Amino acid sequence: MLSSSGVQSGIGALQLCFYGAGSMAEAIVRGILDRGLTEPEQIGVINRQNASRLEELAERYGVQAPADEEAKLAMLRQADVIFLAMKPKDAAAAIKQLRHLVSSDTLIVSVIAGLPIRTIEVLLEQPMAIVRTMPNTSSTIGLGATGISFSSSVTVEQSSLAQTIFQAVGLTSVVEEPLLDVVTGVSGSGPAYVYYLMEGMIAAGRELGLSEEAARELTVQTVLGAAHMVKATNENPADLRRKVTSPNGTTQAAIETLDEHHFSQAIVRAVDRAAKRAAELGAEIERNATL
Structure with a gap:
């Protein structure tokens, strides 16, 4: 052993x-x-x-x-x-x-x-x-x-x-x-949040006229590039976001729309719910342990 x-x-x-x-x-x-x-x-x-x-x-x-x-x-x-x-x-x-x-x-x-x-x-x-x-x-x-x-x-x-x-x-x-339950909410379930975002971006591109292939390829490369940018520069994502958000520009218009729909708060609530669900699963197993 x-x-x-x-x-x-x-x-x-x-x-x-x-x-x-x-x-x-x-x-x-x-x-x-x-x-x-x-x-x-x-x-x-x-x-x-x-x-x-x-x-x-x-x-x-x-x-x-x-x-x-x-x-x-x-x-x-x-x-x-x-x-x-x-x-x-x-x-x-x-x-x-x-x-x-x-x-x-x-x-x-x-x-x-x-x-x-x-x-x-x-x-x-x-x-x-x-x-x-x-x-x-x-x-x-x-x-x-x-x-x-x-x-x-x-x-x-x-x-x-x-x-x-x-x-x-x-x-x-x-x-x-x-x-560890917080880790579950952030990174354990985290890939699904990113996939969900990508689903929305691909759907939007398709609905606005792009081909399925173009919408998918542009979305995948955008997410990949953004992740690499954070890792390569070691900058705070908020700082990188501000750098590409010109006053009265296209990105600002998009961010304001996300803010109107409480995008950031929704992510916080999602991570919190995933963490709590992890604790619930543990409690269920613990109850079974006494049976």
């Missing part, structure tokens, strides 16, 4: 098991392998019943993906690092199953929105080294943003290991656990 010396010897010496085989699990697997952090045979992926999905991942990445129940249990028992990547509604029952399969040396990494560390410990019936994370879907192309928090049992080496893994799929930011 995972010890300080095991971590120091490198990720490649560890057995990794993903409990859940969805898009986020796949993104992390691909990132780890693309960065050469370990070999496919060191990675296992399991789920409850979708054998075809396991076969797909085994064929695509060369990872271990057993469909047999006994083999799944053996993989969990032998894992140094277990990633909790199941759906929130399945989390309580799945984590309870781990109670007799993990040891004090096992590192638990959760990517489940809203699930507090304390609830994982309640479900496992013991204090554990637990890394709680909130990645986003851009991790699938290596441009993710992941918030990370640690239980008190996590060692410096284990913290470094977790950050190395998630840096394989993008940027990481270590925050206090109560703020």
Whole structure:
């Protein structure tokens, strides 16, 4: 099992098991392998019943993906690092199953929105080294943003290991656990806000006469360029906005229209609602933990 010396010897010496085989699990697997952090045979992926999905991942990445129940249990028992990547509604029952399969040396990494560390410990019936994370879907192309928090049992080496893994799929930011719900609202759900904006821009371009292709290409490049501009200049987005907003110009007319519809306030309320929903999901899992 995972010890300080095991971590120091490198990720490649560890057995990794993903409990859940969805898009986020796949993104992390691909990132780890693309960065050469370990070999496919060191990675296992399991789920409850979708054998075809396991076969797909085994064929695509060369990872271990057993469909047999006994083999799944053996993989969990032998894992140094277990990633909790199941759906929130399945989390309580799945984590309870781990109670007799993990040891004090096992590192638990959760990517489940809203699930507090304390609830994982309640479900496992013991204090554990637990890394709680909130990645986003851009991790699938290596441009993710992941918030990370640690239980008190996590060692410096284990913290470094977790950050190395998630840096394989993008940027990481270590925050206090109560703020992870805010991370969920800002960056976890954030890509969808940008896609929603892009939907509107494409629709507007099309309705005003542009072809679908032109509206899409111009919108995509505009969003890409704006994001790169903020990153490259390190300037505040508000300052960059003011620089391109000439008095009585086209941009000012557009911004004033957005202000009339309370655009900024709507974004704040959306982030707040997403953060609160993450907390609600965690509370639901916590209630299930007592059943």
